[in-house]
Amino acid sequence: MTVFRSLKSRNFKLFFYGQSISLIGTWMQKTAVSWLVYQITGSALLLGVVGFVSLIPSLVLSPYAGSLVDRHDRYRIMVITQVISMVQAGVLAGMLFLGYNNILMIIGLSLVQGIINAFDVTCRQSLMVEMVDDKNDLPNAIALNSTMTNFARIAGPAVAGIILSTFGTDVCFIGNFLSYIPVLICLFMMKLHTPVIEKPVKSIWAELHEGFKYVSGDKELSSVIMMIGISSLFVMPFNTLMPIFAKDLFHGDAKTFSWFESAAGLGSIVSAIYLANLKHSNTLMKLIMIAGGILGFSLMLLSYSPQLPIALLFMVLAGVGMMGQSSAINTYIQTHAVPEMRGRAISYYIMAYQGLIPVGSLLIGWLANMLGPRPAVLIEGMIGLTATALFVYYKTREVAVKTA
Template sequence: MDAFRALKSRNFRLFFYGQSISLIGTWMQKTAVCWLVYRLTNSAVLLGVVSFVSLIPSLFLSPYAGSYIDRHNRYRVLVITQVISMLQAGALAGMILLKYYNIPGIIFLSLVQGIINAFDVTCRQSLMVEMVEQREDLPNAIALNSTMSNFARIAGPALAGIILSAFGEDFCFLSNFLSYVPVLISLWMMKITLPVIVKSDRSIWVELREGFDYIAGDKDLSSLLLMLCASSLLVIPFNTLMPVFAKDIFNGDAKTFSWFESAAGLGSIASAIYMAKLKPNKDLIKILITASLIFSLSVLLLAFSGWLPLALLFMTLSGVGMMAQTASINTYIQTHAIPTMRARAISYYIMAFQGIIPVGSLLTGLLSHLIGPRLTVLIAGLAGAVATVVFVNYRKKISTTVYPVQDGAGITTPSLKLKG
């Protein structure tokens, strides 16, 4: 099928299957951590803190990670990050199995995972182009990778809800530890050929500055990253309050919380399948604007929902919008950044996405404590709508003159020329 054409590449197929299992374990653990922290503390602020420490390293380390990965063997870096992630998951599983419910310890291990992810996510994204045999299949591989991530977002919380109710948190944490075995096996089975890395005499800090100058000088890419920053700070962190919605607003339990996560994942996977079927010449900017409006309005309507099935419907629509928004930006950057800057460009995408979310999560938790969860989510939806309007007005300042550009993947696609 055309929607799965990137799976014809053996290396990407191995990566896809191994990561699918690992990411389900990751989402099971994420769901279990959120539920455990809120069950023990009843604190929306601490929920924000856990989300903050697990992602904040991406804000500070992603640009460095991009420069580091450009200078080293990406495959080897990926294997190392997966092994360390497995050890971190094992430490967390051991803590919970021993019934050592130490909130500072959970926060510390979440911080460790965040540091690992700053390198791991950037490395996985930048290695994608080497995993696919046909360069024109790269956008499809990116979309399938997003599909895989969002399928895990459905399956992980759904399984976590069942396991949390039947067996307890420790089984979720142990499952995540074991889920790293398939991904390590798949990585070791790969036969991947990487370009020869030329040893640079320049300082990595010089290359960091070059990456920043490249992004700052390209208003096409920088406008997308600024839009993603706004969404990551103001809208996406509404998810932090879903345990509060499940437990306090809808009087539910761990299974109810898993429904919220799975609903968002269901919308995301539907959106990812749509992105996977896109033709190479599809206008990603129009998709981004439409997705941003869907995302903002669904979050806005969620704030008013008093009936659980309706709230889950708006969660599903929020998943549709968020997935298409982030995937369109990711695809645009990967297919337009020049090869020598690809990892660094992706690192700024990771920083704008994963790095800004924890700041927003912390603010969301604090704001919810002050004005309540419903009003906080309402403000998030309004902020997303305003950010979209600002982005559209900014894009109007850019000339719509189209000219062909051969991007970093070797694909000829239309680009936009700035005025003047």
């Protein structure tokens, strides 16, 4: 089948299967952490703080991680980050199993995971090229990777909702710890022929400067990175408030919250499958614009949804827009960046995507405390539509100048 064509590459197939299990555990833990923090504190602001510390390292460390990944064996870096992630999950599971529900420890461990992810995500994305035998299958591999991530976003919260209401939060964390075993087995089974890394002549800081100069000097790359940055800062953090929507606005429980996460994941899978079927990358710019419009519009409708089923429907649409925008931009960068700069170009994408979401999580947490959760989500939707309209205007004007 066309949609699964990149799985004919053995290394990517092993990566795909291992990560599929691990990411379900990751989303189980993520759902459980959000629910636990809101249960303990009842604070929208602290929900934002947890989101902030888990992703802020991507803002600070991603450019450095990109240069590091371009200088060293990417496969070894990925193995190391997975092992450390497993240890972090084990510490969190042990802490909660013993009944030590300390909010500062949870925030601290979330920060540790964020630091690991800053290197792990950059490494995984830049290693994708080495895993796929036929480079024409790279866009398909990226889209399938996104499909896998968002399937886990459905399955993880759904399983977490059942476990949270039946067994408690500690079982979710133990499950995440155990989920790293298959991914490590798959990594050790891979046979990657990574290029020999020559001893770098330039310092890592010089390479950091080179990466920034390359990305900022390419109008196409810089414009899409700026677009994902605005979306990550002002639009995508709406998800931070979903425990409040589930518990306070719709009078639900942990299962209700898991439905919100799963609904967004379902929409994301729809986008990812569509992108996996794309045979050419020349429509990516158009997809970025359409997806941005869908995301902004669905958030405006979600903000004042009167009933739970309607809210879940707009969460699905928000997932379609969010996944479509971020995955199309990711694919565009990976297929257009020159090979020797790919790691650094991806690192700026991750910095703009994952790195700005935590700042946005703090902003929307503060805004929800000031105005309430519904007006906060409405404002994010309006910003998303405005940013998309400006991006469309910029691209239309750029095309007009080129054809003049």
